[in-house]
Amino acid sequence: MKTSSSSERSKGNGITTTSTEAHPSYTGKPTQDPQPSSSSSTSSFRTFASLKDADFRLFWAASMAQMAGMNMQMMVRTWYMYFLTERATMVGAVSLASALPMLFLSPIGGIIADRIQKRHMLTAGQAASGALGLAIAVAVQTEIITPTYLLVAAVIQGTIMGLMMPSRQAIIPEIVGRDRLMNAISLNMAGQNINRLVAPAVAGILIEQIGVASVYFTLTGLFFIAVFFTLFLHTKSFSSPSPKGAWSDLKEGVIYIRQNKTILGILTLALISAVLSMPLHFLLPVFTEEILQVGAQELGFLWSALGLGAIFGSLGVASLGNRNRGMMMLVFTLGLGIALVAFSSSTWYTVSLFLMIPVGLGHAGRMALSNALTQAYTDDEHRGRVMSVYMMEFGVMSIATFGAAALAEIIGIQLAIGGMAALMVFVVIFYVAFVPRIRRLS
Numbered sequence: 001m002k003t004s005s006s007s008e009r010s011k012g013n014g015i016t017t018t019s020t021e022a023h024p025s026y027t028g029k030p031t032q033d034p035q036p037s038s039s040s041s042t043s044s045f046r047t048f049a050s051l052k053d054a055d056f057r058l059f060w061a062a063s064m065a066q067m068a069g070m071n072m073q074m075m076v077r078t079w080y081m082y083f084l085t086e087r088a089t090m091v092g093a094v095s096l097a098s099a100l101p102m103l104f105l106s107p108i109g110g111i112i113a114d115r116i117q118k119r120h121m122l123t124a125g126q127a128a129s130g131a132l133g134l135a136i137a138v139a140v141q142t143e144i145i146t147p148t149y150l151l152v153a154a155v156i157q158g159t160i161m162g163l164m165m166p167s168r169q170a171i172i173p174e175i176v177g178r179d180r181l182m183n184a185i186s187l188n189m190a191g192q193n194i195n196r197l198v199a200p201a202v203a204g205i206l207i208e209q210i211g212v213a214s215v216y217f218t219l220t221g222l223f224f225i226a227v228f229f230t231l232f233l234h235t236k237s238f239s240s241p242s243p244k245g246a247w248s249d250l251k252e253g254v255i256y257i258r259q260n261k262t263i264l265g266i267l268t269l270a271l272i273s274a275v276l277s278m279p280l281h282f283l284l285p286v287f288t289e290e291i292l293q294v295g296a297q298e299l300g301f302l303w304s305a306l307g308l309g310a311i312f313g314s315l316g317v318a319s320l321g322n323r324n325r326g327m328m329m330l331v332f333t334l335g336l337g338i339a340l341v342a343f344s345s346s347t348w349y350t351v352s353l354f355l356m357i358p359v360g361l362g363h364a365g366r367m368a369l370s371n372a373l374t375q376a377y378t379d380d381e382h383r384g385r386v387m388s389v390y391m392m393e394f395g396v397m398s399i400a401t402f403g404a405a406a407l408a409e410i411i412g413i414q415l416a417i418g419g420m421a422a423l424m425v426f427v428v429i430f431y432v433a434f435v436p437r438i439r440r441l442s
Contacts (some may be wrong), residue, residue, distance in 0.1 A: 110388025196307025204300025
């Protein structure tokens, strides 16, 4: 059901907001950037405001289970590939295998998200992920697992993610509305980061105490728990599907992003930041083995420290109002770059463990604010397609991981990670100095 046609001026801040129904067809001409709805009151942005909504609680619980499974999968897949091959490039290859389908299928996932009930896509994706996890668990348990199995599984998982994740991002405004959008996104990210704190540590302990198969059996169960919660989810709104063809929808989405300078600027910064900062997440097994010289359990604790910092970042963003969000996004991104430079220079495990906290804080703040600003400045009609481009950063960052892994084998893992982080610092300085549109966003 589409929102009714209306145009109103918010008296509190002088921003004009116009619903998508007022423009039933997109002409392709340059238009003003869509403006975010103003908050009805500052209480809407209190830290846990969105959890008052029963449907958001269901979504949050499903996300908790799903992201726990995904975090365990990410940790065990990269660790196990390095264990089987002892080659950094193979860790990069398994990330690349997941990235390519995610990169190319995310736009298709965005078109699907704008055409069908998004919770159906979530249910299907979670169930498929659970089935894949079970297949790998059996392969490990029966000792037929090989690096090729992990590569094929990564391709399948990347396909699932590419089709499902745009719906997962775009469904949030349909659950809570625009007024609590940033709060809901931040709380959702806080849940993900709680999982970053707990899930990798649990996975590391399971690997050392029971075995790799136990991790895959556990994450299988988590994905099906997510299915259970999603089945009871209801949304408060749903935009009717476009009568146009899929290619026309895709082309329209590209034109919309290209002509909306605000969204284009946010997406560009998000993409660059992901490419330069996220490879560390995938290459941590290499860093811990070659530089810190510790095992799987200590690797899990590093992931948990990352999650702890990310929780602080997410909850901090959840408490923010609508003011100065663009500048705050730049500040979090700058802090992330500086923290990564420091981490890459460390050779002591204890120091590295503590440095992962500001890395997590910067990462979570950057992602929460870029996500919230992208959705706030996108109209309902194009949200699925715009968020599919946003989700492509996860595919691109895995391709960047492959490049970073190859670079690490030439110049060393510390120089590779530190050099990319330093470049990200310069990118943020450029945005602050020469892209005022972004730093002035509220």
